[in-house]
Amino acid sequence: MASPIPIHAQLSPRRRGPASGPRLETRFDRRLARILVYATHVFYDKGYAAASMRDLSRASGVSLSGLYYYFESKEELLYLIQKHTFTTIVDRLRRRLEEVADPVERIRLFILNHLEYFLANQKAMKVLSHEDDVLKNGFGAEIAAIKREYYQICMELLDHYKQARGLEFSSRTAVLSLFGMMNWIYTWYNPRVDADAVELAREMGDIFLRGIGAGSAKAPQKKKPATSN
Amino acid sequence: MASPIPIHAQLSPRRRGPASGPRLETRFDRRLARILVYATHVFYDKGYAAASMRDLSRASGVSLSGLYYYFESKEELLYLIQKHTFTTIVDRLRRRLEEVADPVERIRLFILNHLEYFLANQKAMKVLSHEDDVLKNGFGAEIAAIKREYYQICMELLDHYKQARGLEFSSRTAVLSLFGMMNWIYTWYNPRVDADAVELAREMGDIFLRGIGAGSAKAPQKKKPATSN
DNA sequence: CCATTGTTCGAACGTTCGTTCAAATAATAG
DNA sequence: CTATTATTTGAACGAACGTTCGAACAATGG
Structure with a gap:
């Protein structure tokens, strides 16, 4: 819970975002985008504060801990x-x-x-x-x-x-x-x-x-x- | 037709709201009104979902359990x-x-x-x-x-x-x-x-x-x- | 004084929260 | 194949949540 605010650095296993890479849109990016769509639905329905990561896990089909592979x-x-x-x-x-x-x-x-x-x-x-x-x-x-x-x-x-x-x-x-x-x-x-x-x-x-x-x-x-x- | 909507019956210790009584505005009503003002501030600042009863307890000076004497x-x-x-x-x-x-x-x-x-x-x-x-x-x-x-x-x-x-x-x-x-x-x-x-x-x-x-x-x-x- | 009623509180209950982590699995490269 | 990397997961963590409850306190009338 203590970061120097580089937003999201390379703390995750490997490259993030459409930076230098073999493909313009990596599998990672596509999967993240899909999760963001589900998250949008969940936040829309319950509001950000009332929505839980478990709600998103249920909605997206990704396990609770699996979500944290895509964002922090x-x-x-x-x-x-x-x-x-x-x-x-x-x-x-x-x-x-x-x-x-x-x-x-x-x-x-x-x-x-x-x-x-x-x-x-x-x-x-x-x-x-x-x-x-x-x-x-x-x-x-x-x-x-x-x-x-x-x-x-x-x-x-x-x-x-x-x-x-x-x-x-x-x-x-x-x-x-x-x-x-x-x-x-x-x-x-x-x-x-x-x-x-x-x-x-x-x-x-x-x-x-x-x-x-x-x-x-x-x-x-x-x-x-x-x-x- | 669903329910007769009694909202909050006389489940609380004694009479609630400005019903029949010796005074038009009881001590209970005045105290509740004061708490509602604090609650408004807290909900305004953090939003309803993110605001906690402990926040309200702190803001109002009423103990956490004491709050529930005034509402359910x-x-x-x-x-x-x-x-x-x-x-x-x-x-x-x-x-x-x-x-x-x-x-x-x-x-x-x-x-x-x-x-x-x-x-x-x-x-x-x-x-x-x-x-x-x-x-x-x-x-x-x-x-x-x-x-x-x-x-x-x-x-x-x-x-x-x-x-x-x-x-x-x-x-x-x-x-x-x-x-x-x-x-x-x-x-x-x-x-x-x-x-x-x-x-x-x-x-x-x-x-x-x-x-x-x-x-x-x-x-x-x-x-x-x-x-x- | 005691008895009664109205009010307040500390402590705890069971639940859910966001997040972590080591281990397991799937994909890829040599 | 094996080795390496990328992805996914179950189980658990400590913290915070809304709410309850019995005891304690204050006020009032007899």
């Missing part, structure tokens, strides 16, 4: 899930944003990308959203950094939009409201009742873009001269 | 917190809604009531929002019923507004988006940085009402329509 602790397990999920969604977003220039369309793309991935990987996204601040120290810092990056992208999209339209509103409240709308989905979404990602992205995009689209509200309120944010 | 299980503890929090917010809302008739103002009042209570009781509201589906059977059913009631009120407010303005949009998506905006707050709100409840309610009210205010957005938009304001 339950906490690293959560970290691996969150890291993979979050980096995937950010990478996808970056790639798709390269092909769109219009500020409005870029925001709509952000929403669409988020919801598409959210609904296609609902369990992983709940584990990411719900177990937000359970990781500590190194693990927690790394996930927090990705989160900040993702938030920053959205903030920039919004600021460009504001600038292009000469609007004034609190970007922080707007961005966080948007995240709230989108991330809350895991508490209510039912594929039998609710629309798919494209339709949902359109609806939420409408609400959000229209919501921030015009000037300040009808009633005379505080005057905010120039400084935004 | 950890689960009932969470139930008591959630029940009190939820019924209070609904009761307050009902009372305030009686004094407002205008459909728009009623929606704004709903948002304000929610945010005021949310920020004034942030820890309890996180425990309510975050530990959403951990209560089982009788306890879970009772909280779920209040939740449905609260949701229903919001839905009716929105439907009246739709009818009054002749609008068309998915009430379900709209209501759940609004809840998402509001409930997500517990993940980011910082009283040193963010505005107070009144201001926040105005901002979110603007986004939401404007967002649903115009006609349905079926037409693909390239340019912003020339609506003034």
Whole structure:
């Protein structure tokens, strides 16, 4: 229980991760990935804290001690899930944003990308959203950094939009409201009742873009001269 | 019909709750209420599953076994917190809604009531929002019923507004988006940085009402329509 | 004073937790 | 084949968990 925080060094028998090796994806990696899928299901169902390694052992068919051949602790397990999920969604977003220039369309793309991935990987996204601040120290810092990056992208999209339209509103409240709308989905979404990602992205995009689209509200309120944010 | 749901009968030494008695608020009730406050803090910090009765014992200064004089299980503890929090917010809302008739103002009042209570009781509201589906059977059913009631009120407010303005949009998506905006707050709100409840309610009210205010957005938009304001 | 009732507590119960480890098995190379 | 490495496991560890229980303490009324 006392490590100098190299995350997961070569403490395990042999090479870990897709480093230098004969194959790009080793048997080890494939097996680990499979376990991570089961772990995602278990954490989704019971929550990280209430889920036990024995639950995962039962679900995955791997013996309790056998699991520890693939990772060093339950906490690293959560970290691996969150890291993979979050980096995937950010990478996808970056790639798709390269092909769109219009500020409005870029925001709509952000929403669409988020919801598409959210609904296609609902369990992983709940584990990411719900177990937000359970990781500590190194693990927690790394996930927090990705989160900040993702938030920053959205903030920039919004600021460009504001600038292009000469609007004034609190970007922080707007961005966080948007995240709230989108991330809350895991508490209510039912594929039998609710629309798919494209339709949902359109609806939420409408609400959000229209919501921030015009000037300040009808009633005379505080005057905010120039400084935004 | 499952069970008559007596929740917690008179299994405890003597009378429980503010039933018939010499005083309206017994010493027992006051002491229990104090423990519930500590429990709220503990659940807020560590999450329900990860928080232990020993944590609560330490925080409250009551011995581990002494706690069980006031409730029968950890689960009932969470139930008591959630029940009190939820019924209070609904009761307050009902009372305030009686004094407002205008459909728009009623929606704004709903948002304000929610945010005021949310920020004034942030820890309890996180425990309510975050530990959403951990209560089982009788306890879970009772909280779920209040939740449905609260949701229903919001839905009716929105439907009246739709009818009054002749609008068309998915009430379900709209209501759940609004809840998402509001409930997500517990993940980011910082009283040193963010505005107070009144201001926040105005901002979110603007986004939401404007967002649903115009006609349905079926037409693909390239340019912003020339609506003034 | 005693008797009664309401309240608190230390100590322990049985269970489950995350994790370890030496030994056993499967796969691979020489 | 044998030797080496990669993978899997049963059994067990100490710690922590929620909960129980009988004794002790405090308050009150006779």
